[in-house]
Amino acid sequence: MSMFVKFLVAAVGSGTPLLFGTLGEIVNEKAGHLNLGVEGMMSLGACAGFMVGYVSDNFLLALLAAFAAGALGGLLYAVLTVTFMADQNVTGLTLTIFGIGLSNFIGIYMLGRSETGSLKLPETITRQMRNIHIPKLSDLPVVGELLFSYNPFVYLGIALAILLAFYFKRTKTGLNVRAIGENPGAAAAAGIPVTKWKYLHLLLGGGICGIGGAYCVMIINGGVWISNSVGGLGWIAVALVIFATWSPAKALFGSLVFGALRVLKYYNFFKLDIPIAIYDMLPFLVTALVLVLTSIRQSREKAQPASCGVNYFREER
Amino acid sequence: MSDTNTERPAIACKGITKVFGTVVANDSVDLQVKYGEILALLGENGSGKTTLMNMLSGIYHPDGGQILIDGKEVVISSPIDADALGIGMIHQHFKLVEVQSAMENIVLGTKGKLPKTKQLRRDILAISEKFGLEINPDQKIYEMSVSEKQTVEILKVLYRGARILILDEPTAVLTPQETQKLFAILRKMREEGAAVIIITHKLNEVMEISDRVTILRKGKSIDTVITKETSPQKLTELMVGHEVTLEIRRPEYEDPSDLLHVFHLKVDKPDGSAGLKDVNFVLKRGEILGVAGVAGSGQKELCESIAGLIPVKEGAILYEKKDLKGKTPNEIINMGIHMSFVPEDRLGMGLVASMGMVDNMLLKSYKNTKGPFVRRKPARKMAKELVKKLDIKTPSVDMPVRMMSGGNVQKVLLGREIESRPNVLITAYPVRGLDINSSYTIYDLLNQQKQKGVAVMFIGEDLDVLLALSDRIMVLCHGEVTGIVDAKQATKEQIGLMMAGAGEREVMGHE
Numbered sequence: 001m002s003m004f005v006k007f008l009v010a011a012v013g014s015g016t017p018l019l020f021g022t023l024g025e026i027v028n029e030k031a032g033h034l035n036l037g038v039e040g041m042m043s044l045g046a047c048a049g050f051m052v053g054y055v056s057d058n059f060l061l062a063l064l065a066a067f068a069a070g071a072l073g074g075l076l077y078a079v080l081t082v083t084f085m086a087d088q089n090v091t092g093l094t095l096t097i098f099g100i101g102l103s104n105f106i107g108i109y110m111l112g113r114s115e116t117g118s119l120k121l122p123e124t125i126t127r128q129m130r131n132i133h134i135p136k137l138s139d140l141p142v143v144g145e146l147l148f149s150y151n152p153f154v155y156l157g158i159a160l161a162i163l164l165a166f167y168f169k170r171t172k173t174g175l176n177v178r179a180i181g182e183n184p185g186a187a188a189a190a191g192i193p194v195t196k197w198k199y200l201h202l203l204l205g206g207g208i209c210g211i212g213g214a215y216c217v218m219i220i221n222g223g224v225w226i227s228n229s230v231g232g233l234g235w236i237a238v239a240l241v242i243f244a245t246w247s248p249a250k251a252l253f254g255s256l257v258f259g260a261l262r263v264l265k266y267y268n269f270f271k272l273d274i275p276i277a278i279y280d281m282l283p284f285l286v287t288a289l290v291l292v293l294t295s296i297r298q299s300r301e302k303a304q305p306a307s308c309g310v311n312y313f314r315e316e317r
Numbered sequence: 318m319s320d321t322n323t324e325r326p327a328i329a330c331k332g333i334t335k336v337f338g339t340v341v342a343n344d345s346v347d348l349q350v351k352y353g354e355i356l357a358l359l360g361e362n363g364s365g366k367t368t369l370m371n372m373l374s375g376i377y378h379p380d381g382g383q384i385l386i387d388g389k390e391v392v393i394s395s396p397i398d399a400d401a402l403g404i405g406m407i408h409q410h411f412k413l414v415e416v417q418s419a420m421e422n423i424v425l426g427t428k429g430k431l432p433k434t435k436q437l438r439r440d441i442l443a444i445s446e447k448f449g450l451e452i453n454p455d456q457k458i459y460e461m462s463v464s465e466k467q468t469v470e471i472l473k474v475l476y477r478g479a480r481i482l483i484l485d486e487p488t489a490v491l492t493p494q495e496t497q498k499l500f501a502i503l504r505k506m507r508e509e510g511a512a513v514i515i516i517t518h519k520l521n522e523v524m525e526i527s528d529r530v531t532i533l534r535k536g537k538s539i540d541t542v543i544t545k546e547t548s549p550q551k552l553t554e555l556m557v558g559h560e561v562t563l564e565i566r567r568p569e570y571e572d573p574s575d576l577l578h579v580f581h582l583k584v585d586k587p588d589g590s591a592g593l594k595d596v597n598f599v600l601k602r603g604e605i606l607g608v609a610g611v612a613g614s615g616q617k618e619l620c621e622s623i624a625g626l627i628p629v630k631e632g633a634i635l636y637e638k639k640d641l642k643g644k645t646p647n648e649i650i651n652m653g654i655h656m657s658f659v660p661e662d663r664l665g666m667g668l669v670a671s672m673g674m675v676d677n678m679l680l681k682s683y684k685n686t687k688g689p690f691v692r693r694k695p696a697r698k699m700a701k702e703l704v705k706k707l708d709i710k711t712p713s714v715d716m717p718v719r720m721m722s723g724g725n726v727q728k729v730l731l732g733r734e735i736e737s738r739p740n741v742l743i744t745a746y747p748v749r750g751l752d753i754n755s756s757y758t759i760y761d762l763l764n765q766q767k768q769k770g771v772a773v774m775f776i777g778e779d780l781d782v783l784l785a786l787s788d789r790i791m792v793l794c795h796g797e798v799t800g801i802v803d804a805k806q807a808t809k810e811q812i813g814l815m816m817a818g819a820g821e822r823e824v825m826g827h828e
Contacts, residue, residue, distance in 0.1 A: 157445070175421060175425065178424075179417065179425050179426075180419070183412070183414045185412055188396065189408065189412035190395060190412070190426030190427075191400050
């Protein structure tokens with residue numbers, strides 16, 4: 001039992017960066033942009049978050065920097081695809097390559113300047129992003145561990161998912177943005193400023209991805225800089241968007257499942273004698289399965305926003 | 318809609334001019350509409366109707382002239398401005414979000430907070446009742462018929478409190494019965510004091526619904542007449558600029574014998590749903606078989622399955638006694654059958670848009686020549702002949718066909734198909750988007766083919782044309798044939814009822 005609780009707790013932790021990446025990509029796709037640059041924006045966020053944290057020793061500043069870096073990646077993508085109408089797939093892939101490259105470059109440069117030959121986050125910030133401990137609540141058996149024992153990122157991610165779900169479902173701006181993602185022509189005819197909302201949501205989505213990247217290096221790697229710290233999580237996030245059927249609330253569940261798959265190898269529940277590599281493969285295998293299954297299922301409401309991948313040009317009729 | 322002051326015009330355009338590059342789309346156009354009036358804007362394609370309306374709805378900017386609303390000069394620089402001035406536009410191609418409900422589409426883009434669902438539903442139903450509209454506010458758009466979608470578009474405009482409504486070719490997609498319903502709604506709006514502008518090129522509708530008609534020709538406003546004091550003949554002359562006969566010929570062919578038999582044809586759409594369900598008919602030599610039906614009733618599947626472009630699920634297509642089922646277009650040609658298909662999507666399926674006339678001619682004929690090289694000379698000769706014969710307007714036979722106007726593109730396509738001397742000619746909406754002169758050229762071409770003994774299938778949308786041109790009319794509804802009637806005896810109302818699903822026997826009232 002206690003082993004299973006530990007497994008769940010680990011799953012939540014390992015699912016959190018996926019949650020951020022997925023939420024960011026959902027925000028992008030709701031505005032009609034299939035952004036394959038999630039991995040790149042996460043890398044940018046990882047680098048900016050870590051470096052600002054390293055220098056300033058302030059968790060809040062690090063978070064803001066991660067968000068800003070991801071949003072800058074999003075801005076780059078928005079300028080290219082919204083204003084210059086570049087192909088969304090190509091731009092997204094390029095953004096991924098660019099993001100990983102730039103963050104590794106800065107990382108290596110900073111490593112070269114450090115005296116110890118390694119980069120580790122300082123004291124204060126490490127303390128600030130430690131798992132929370134609420135007296136009494138956190139001490140409850142099982143429940144305390146399952147609900148009140150995580151680092152601040154986890155709660156931020158959950159709050160964000162709920163907020164976004166409410167935003168897209170209940171607010172007028174959310175409704176308008178969904179309309180843009182489905183049919184920008186119809187949205188423009190209804191008097192919705194298409195370009196403005198596209199830009200804002202591409203930036204917002206990028207920023208959210210950036211925070212997910214910061215989590216990878218600051219929590220998963222224990223506050224020590226290594227290159228390629230995001231390590232493909234951005235790609236899983238893109239697939240998770242499909243798994244979650246473009247719903248921020250379902251992204252919570254999806255990232256938990258995928259988080260669990262990623263840590264399964266440390267908890268050999270079934271006493272199976274299989275190579276560790278199989279476990280490493282599981283998230284990708286499930287992703288492939290999900291892609292196949294979701295392409296069979298046909299439901300108009302639970303499908304990708306119709307204008308995803310197609311740039312909008314007002315003069316075209 | 319309280320302003321019932323009938324003296325002051327709701328909208329007045331004075332000397333509106335709009336230039337695109339070197340083309341003058343609108344040349345000092347004048348137009349006036351009063352509250353409580355329906356104005357028809359009549360003109361051929363390319364006469365500047367839509368350009369003018371796009372300026373009123375804020376999509377384009379006029380280069381010169383004034384727009385006055387309620388007597389005050391205004392600048393309309395975006396759809397948002399038009400909205401604020403009480404102008405609502407109902408586009409020909411609906412601007413709706415398919416996966417959202419009617420209610421969500423109606424409230425889309427409006428100012429202020431999102432109203433409570435209950436409140437919103439009540440408001441929408443109240444407006445619907447006032448104007449006699451029928452709607453289920455919770456229904457998703459993709460579950461709706463074309464006419465229901467149009468209702469949503471109208472409600473969208475009314476919900477924003479528009480007092481000036483512009484409808485761009487609203488009847489193009491409706492059955493005659495649905496058109497009557499729409500007209501009843503428009504009359505109701507007129508009673509409520511709205512100013513309505515309806516863009517159309519269907520004369521009978523102009524005569525029926527409008528109070529006054531403004532005629533545009535080549536970007537200029539030619540005249541404004543009171544509907545009661547004019548006639549379709551006069552309107553046509555104003556529209557075209559010279560006298561035309563509105564009669565479509567229907568020559569007789571001596572010996573119509575059966576050529577193509579279609580038995581129990583079943584075809585699926587790409588998404589797996591049924592496109593055609595058990596279709597039976599005969600196509601004769603020397604006849605024009607008109608096919609009527611609301612858009613999407615299976616016309617596309619019918620044409621493409623006969624032409625061998627999409628697979629047939631069940632049934633048989635017999636040409637004389639040879640079955641064409643499962644044959645590719647190439648195999649059909651090799652069987653010695655010359656089948657020509659003029660598709661609806663002229664520049665997508667019919668011609669290669671970026672190629673010139675010569676290369677497009679080659680596409681049909683290159684296989685007939687020996688050796689690995691193509692020979693352009695015969696194709697060039699043919700292209701030049703077509704230009705002369707069909708009066709195609711193009712600076713050069715090498716200019717990409719996409720730069721040509723719709724009428725000329727259709728002439729190129731139909732001309733090429735006819736040059737291959739077909740036995741069977743299938744045409745889908747051949748006059749869609751063409752002006753009156755080009756349309757009559759196309760009718761003449763089809764009649765010539767018919768007199769040569771070609772079996773012609775004519776998928777049409779204008780029932781008046783179908784009734785005048787065809788020998789028999791086959792009516793499709795949801796992939797089924799609801800009737801095959803003699804075009805000389807059938808009426809528009811009867812065809813309309815069959816388009817909506819009524820059987821031939823109950824409509825025609827005999828065996």
